[in-house]
Amino acid sequence: MTLPSKVFVGLVVGVVVGSIANALAPGDRTVAWIVENVAKPGGKIFFNMLFMVVYPLILASLALGVASLGDLGRLGRVAARTLIYFVVSTAIAVAIGLVLVNAVKPGHGLSPETRDELMRTYSGEAAQKIEAGKAAGGFGVQTFVNIVPRNPVAALAQGDALPVIFFALMLGVALTLMRKERAEPMIRLLEAINDAMGILIDLAMKLAPYGVALLLFSVTAQFGMSLLQKLGLYVVVVLVGLLVHQFVVFSIAVRTLGGMSPFDFFRRIRTVMITAFSTSSSNATLPTSIRIAEQELGVPRQIAGFVLPLGATMNMNGTSLFEGVTVLFLAQVFGVELSLGHQVIVIVLSVLTAIGAAGVPSGSIPLLGMVITTATNGKVDATAIALVLGVDRILDMSRTVLNVTGDLTAALYVARVERERSATSAVTSST
Numbered sequence: 440m441t442l443p444s445k446v447f448v449g450l451v452v453g454v455v456v457g458s459i460a461n462a463l464a465p466g467d468r469t470v471a472w473i474v475e476n477v478a479k480p481g482g483k484i485f486f487n488m489l490f491m492v493v494y495p496l497i498l499a500s501l502a503l504g505v506a507s508l509g510d511l512g513r514l515g516r517v518a519a520r521t522l523i524y525f526v527v528s529t530a531i532a533v534a535i536g537l538v539l540v541n542a543v544k545p546g547h548g549l550s551p552e553t554r555d556e557l558m559r560t561y562s563g564e565a566a567q568k569i570e571a572g573k574a575a576g577g578f579g580v581q582t583f584v585n586i587v588p589r590n591p592v593a594a595l596a597q598g599d600a601l602p603v604i605f606f607a608l609m610l611g612v613a614l615t616l617m618r619k620e621r622a623e624p625m626i627r628l629l630e631a632i633n634d635a636m637g638i639l640i641d642l643a644m645k646l647a648p649y650g651v652a653l654l655l656f657s658v659t660a661q662f663g664m665s666l667l668q669k670l671g672l673y674v675v676v677v678l679v680g681l682l683v684h685q686f687v688v689f690s691i692a693v694r695t696l697g698g699m700s701p702f703d704f705f706r707r708i709r710t711v712m713i714t715a716f717s718t719s720s721s722n723a724t725l726p727t728s729i730r731i732a733e734q735e736l737g738v739p740r741q742i743a744g745f746v747l748p749l750g751a752t753m754n755m756n757g758t759s760l761f762e763g764v765t766v767l768f769l770a771q772v773f774g775v776e777l778s779l780g781h782q783v784i785v786i787v788l789s790v791l792t793a794i795g796a797a798g799v800p801s802g803s804i805p806l807l808g809m810v811i812t813t814a815t816n817g818k819v820d821a822t823a824i825a826l827v828l829g830v831d832r833i834l835d836m837s838r839t840v841l842n843v844t845g846d847l848t849a850a851l852y853v854a855r856v857e858r859e860r861s862a863t864s865a866v867t868s869s870t
């Protein structure tokens with residue numbers, strides 16, 4: 440059996456066994472014990488094995504990506520194309536979410552009793568998340584200032600992705616500007632780090648069938664089905680939005696911009712989608728997406744190494760769609776009408792915070808509170824996120840699939856354009 444098939448079997452086994460345990464013995468102490476002492480620790484080991492590779496990989500692959508693009512003009516072109524693609528696709532995702540939530544109005548169906556009960560149950564957790572977001576510096580001008588690290592080693596040690604990315608980009612620029620023979624040893628070192636991380640990823644992925652099964656068992660065995668029923672319409676709106684973006688918008692992008700058959704694309708990236716779904720983390724999935732982009736989609740190393748680390752941190756289509764739907768859902772629940780102007784603000788804020796959110800499980804939740812209060816002029820309090828926290832895990836898993844698929848579509852697109860450019864310039868220079 441190939442690895443992707445084994446990983447798929449892991450997914451099915453985790454979901455089926457977890458759901459059976461949940462249905463036959465809801466709230467059972469033995470199941471809870473197995474989840475806490477076997478499934479979660481086992482899943483966490485797999486998660487950490489992937490995460491362990493991420494920061495050295497971001498540093499090496501981005502710096503190398505920039506250095507091997509060759510000249511700063513080409514770097515500027517690739518960077519501009521990548522960033523524009525990120526912003527436009529993210530904005531399309533929020534727009535899809537807003538159309539659906541305006542049409543279905545899931546917030547109007549939630550009874551005040553359920554609302555108050557959910558607020559009571561989850562407001563402590565909500566307040567904690569909002570505080571954690573504030574402690575990390577909140578979201579504002581300072582967020583952008585902090586992208587430039589005072590100490591890149593500290594940024595690496597703390598796992599601050601954006602400052603590490605900035606440093607790696609600048610290192611790549613410096614290597615491009617240096618004399619070739621002086622840059623060579625550093626480039627070799629980075630290549631060696633990159634290759635070693637590649638081998639570690641392959642080893643970690645051998646654990647994927649088991650890791651995926653354990654992670655999904657933990658989620659499904661303890662999932663609150665009654666909560667899912669209460670918030671059913673809201674969950675359906677988010678999931679339908681995600682499906683439309685994943686299979687309609689991305690298929691169009693893959694066909695027209697990436698020049699590939701969407702069916703082939705989704706088949707080739709299935710391991711990436713399953714890894715994203717089970718880990719709920721774009722960062723933890725980054726090593727796998729770089730491998731698959733190179734090996735399965737034929738994206739050149741320097742493009743994959745440049746676009747995908749940026750994408751894992753900055754390009755979150757699923758997150759922005761989720762944020763847009765959630766803000767409007769909560770406004771509907773609290774009886775606050777959002778005008779078209781305010782909804783445009785929701786789009787802008789969702790795009791910005793999706794760029795700023797960390798690619799870790801529930802990374803966007805601390806920022807969501809800020810979007811809600813700003814978009815509703817303080818009429819809905821940030822702690823309103825309490826209403827959706829109970830179903831966030833399943834939504835997080837699903838939106839992360841979109842986040843990483845979006846990164847791969849971007850890599851495919853940029854690779855195609857660059858390939859065509861070099862083909863044209865080869866023809867022009869030979870004539």
Ligand code: ASP
Nearest residue numbers: 720721798799801802803
């Ligand atoms: N879990 C998401 C990711 O890593 C971020 C989020 O939406 O919370 O891409």
